[in-house]
Amino acid sequence: MRATRVRYHLLVMTFGFLFPTVVRAQQTDSMKADSAAQQQAYEARRGALVKDLQETQDKLGDLRSQRVQLEARIENVLAQTMQKRTQQLLVSKEETALLQLDGVLANAQDNMVAQRDRMRALGDAVRRRAGAVLVVTLRADSAGPGSLGTASLEIDNVVAATRTYTPATEQALQTGAVDPLFRSEVLPSTHTVELSLVLAGQSLKQGLNIDALAETVTYIQFTVRNGQLVPSTWTSRGTTPF
Numbered sequence: 001m002r003a004t005r006v007r008y009h010l011l012v013m014t015f016g017f018l019f020p021t022v023v024r025a026q027q028t029d030s031m032k033a034d035s036a037a038q039q040q041a042y043e044a045r046r047g048a049l050v051k052d053l054q055e056t057q058d059k060l061g062d063l064r065s066q067r068v069q070l071e072a073r074i075e076n077v078l079a080q081t082m083q084k085r086t087q088q089l090l091v092s093k094e095e096t097a098l099l100q101l102d103g104v105l106a107n108a109q110d111n112m113v114a115q116r117d118r119m120r121a122l123g124d125a126v127r128r129r130a131g132a133v134l135v136v137t138l139r140a141d142s143a144g145p146g147s148l149g150t151a152s153l154e155i156d157n158v159v160a161a162t163r164t165y166t167p168a169t170e171q172a173l174q175t176g177a178v179d180p181l182f183r184s185e186v187l188p189s190t191h192t193v194e195l196s197l198v199l200a201g202q203s204l205k206q207g208l209n210i211d212a213l214a215e216t217v218t219y220i221q222f223t224v225r226n227g228q229l230v231p232s233t234w235t236s237r238g239t240t241p242f
Contacts, residue, residue, distance in 0.1 A: 132212040136161075136182040136193060140173040140224040148173065149198030153181045156192050160184075178221070188214040195222045197229060204229050 151163040194207030206229035217236045
């Protein structure tokens with residue numbers, strides 16, 4: 001009986017010692033389970049926040065890229081607008097300059113027309129007052145076939161006419177035609193007339209001083225005679241040489 005009590009007391013004492021340990025173990029397991037659940041929830045929440053943050057950063061990057069593109073487009077539009085404005089200003093300035101130049105040219109043209117009219121009026125007055133006409137001809141009916149070459153006429157040391165005779169013109173001269181080398185109104189004064197002619201390969205030159213009279217036609221005719229140039233002159237009152 002006593003032994004039974006002893007065992008009972010031992011069991012009670014053992015249970016008394018083990019019960020707190022079991023309770024603490026159960027509490028520890030419960031706390032671990034709660035901590036694991038909280039950790040899992042935390043990881044899930046953290047993952048969601050990280051994902052939201054990444055998406056927000058991606059959207060922010062897209063917005064920044066769109067902003068940069070928009071700024072570049074705005075700058076391009078501004079540059080094109082400034083370029084068009086500059087071109088418009090340049091065109092406007094050029095148009096104004098062209099209008100001014102056109103005005104200057106119009107004034108210059110009016111002045112030139114007025115000067116021309118005055119010079120023409122003066123020329124008409126001089127011709128009416130002077131009326132001197134000089135006529136220079138060449139006659140070569142005595143020249144041999146194929147002997148005429150080139151001719152050059154100088155009046156007051158200035159070339160007034162040149163000729164290169166073809167077989168047709170040479171034949172016409174040999175049959176009695178006269179070549180009118182020069183005909184023009186001149187001042188009523190003394191003029192130097194000189195004719196150079198290539199005849200049969202030789203160069204001939206003949207000149208003379210002639211007085212052109214007012215209201216008179218003065219004729220000079222160079223004639224090929226015996227291989228020489230022989231000048232002759234005569235005058236006629238009036239304004240027509242023939």
